[in-house]
Amino acid sequence: MIGLGLIGTGGMANHHATQYSKIEGVKIIACCDVSKERASAFAAKWQVPRIYNDYLEMLEKEKLDGVDNVTPDAMHADISIAAVEKGLPILCEKPLASNLADAERMLAAVDRHPVINMVNFSYRNSSGLQAAVEVVRSGALGQLRHVESSYLQSWLASRGWGDWRTGDNWLWRLSTKHGSMGVLGDIGVHIYDMTSFLCGDISEIQCTLRTFDKGVPGNRIGDYVLDANESFVSTVSFKNGGLGTIHASRWAVGHANSLRARVCGDQGAIEIDLDRSYDEYRICSGQDHVDHFKWETVKCPPTPTNYERFVNAIRTGKQDPSDFANGARIQAYLHYSVESDKTGQRVVVP
Ligand SMILES: NC(=O)c1ccc[n+]([C@@H]2O[C@H](COP(=O)([O-])OP(=O)(O)OC[C@H]3O[C@@H](n4cnc5c(N)ncnc54)[C@H](O)[C@@H]3O)[C@@H](O)[C@H]2O)c1
Structure with missing residues (x-):
């Protein structure tokens, strides 16, 4: 046991x-x-x-x-x-x-x-994502060229998950003093992980963070100063040469919890849309498909959840790739995103 x-x-x-x-x-x-x-x-x-x-x-x-x-x-x-x-x-x-x-x-x-x-990183529970990573790593898409990925929520505008004004569980996420890095730290972290899991390490980041007026007097509720970022847009370069945009928001009305990544190489493209399915990806690959803009949907076999991976790792002593080293790399992306926003400059990730 x-x-x-x-x-x-x-x-x-x-x-x-x-x-x-x-x-x-x-x-x-x-x-x-x-x-x-x-x-x-x-x-x-x-x-x-x-x-x-x-x-x-x-x-x-x-x-x-x-x-x-x-x-x-x-x-x-x-x-x-x-x-x-x-x-x-x-x-x-x-x-x-x-x-x-x-x-x-x-x-x-x-x-x-x-x-x-x-x-x-919960979205590694998606067998579609796990299979898509294998496809990208196999070289089937050719050289990475263009990437677009996003994570969209709307709980600052919608009451679909409850009213953020009334719960500590929401309010700490809006306050830097309570340790939150805003939307960047909360869900940006997932989309940075998903994108770099698919496309490899990020070498440069230009990021804009935004905190909007929420109509709260003094911009605070009790002990919570509502200063954390709520939307961000990053332009990134990948070490292997591709270019991409990564963005996330808590103001994306109409979206509860939507993650998507589109990855284009010079010989093919792959798309993950977790709103549509956790166990599928779409692919456009092979000259005929590329020439005729044809996509196929691929159903993927189940893969272990993060919880199963953790238990398996304890049982076997074999480390899982979603380790602290990867977590620290993603943390560096968050850190350099904030640096870029502060300076208005593109930042090289060391
Ligand atoms: N992987 C995901 O998709 C995902 C989704 C939601 C939340 N999270 C993460 O899970 C974590 C918790 O989020 P949550 O939504 O459950 O928050 P929450 O506020 O609902 O729960 C956190 C709990 O930790 C307790 N706590 C605080 N300090 C403690 C301490 N020193 N010792 C023991 N308990 C302490 C709090 O009292 C609270 O009950 C956060 O880091 C959040 O980013 C991850």
Whole structure:
């Protein structure tokens, strides 16, 4: 049996628990939250036998096979490092950290204490994306030329997911003081990961971030100053020579949670649209298809979820590619996006 300790029993933790409940031989044996009420409600719902309010105490007292860090972004670094220093495999929510210095500390920790380390880039759960990555890496599209990818949400305009004005779970995402990097850190991180997973490393970024007037007096609600970015547009160059745009917004009315990537090489193109399907991609490849703008839809066989990958990695000792090193690279893209916005310049990613 794999016994996990889960830290941060808020919204996303319930999704993690649902996913673990589908995996044979896995159990959350302890959970921790600074909110006693949330921890107790989570433990009751998922039959977790032991509850803590201090993660250090949990790490000290429990015999765990792995730790799942589902706390807000600002707590990712210290909690994950504490688990790593105890020699425990760790799955950390995205973004790896709330700044590049913390991401580098986390990377240094797993270098010092080599344990299984993963970041939960959820859209890697798409078998369509996993298969599309294989197609791009096979060279079937030729040389990378042009990329367009986006992640669109609308919860600042829509009440479809609730009213952001009334919940801490929304408000921390709008406040830099509460550790949020805005839409860039929240969902930009996914689209940067998805795009670089498909197209390889990014070498240059020119980014514009935007925070709009939300009609809130003083632009604050209680302790939350609503200063985090809400839309961004980046123009990027890839190390292998392609050019692309990557953008995301919380103001994309009509879209709940839409991720899309279009990748064009000089011999073919591939498209992922997760609104349409998680287990398909579309491809235009081969001279006849290229000449006649013909696309085919390819249905892809299932691939393991991130939760299954984490458990498999614990069982086999074999590291998954969605590791802290990749998480820190994506964090660098976020960092240099902010730098570019500040200076108005294109920034070279070291
Ligand atoms: N991979 C995805 O698609 C995805 C989706 C949503 C959220 N997330 C990420 O998951 C994380 C949590 O998001 P959420 O929506 O569940 O937030 P949330 O605010 O609903 O829950 C976070 C929980 O962590 C607890 N917490 C805070 N500090 C703590 C500490 N020091 N020790 C223990 N518990 C602590 C809070 O009390 C809260 O219950 C964030 O990093 C977020 O970016 C990822």
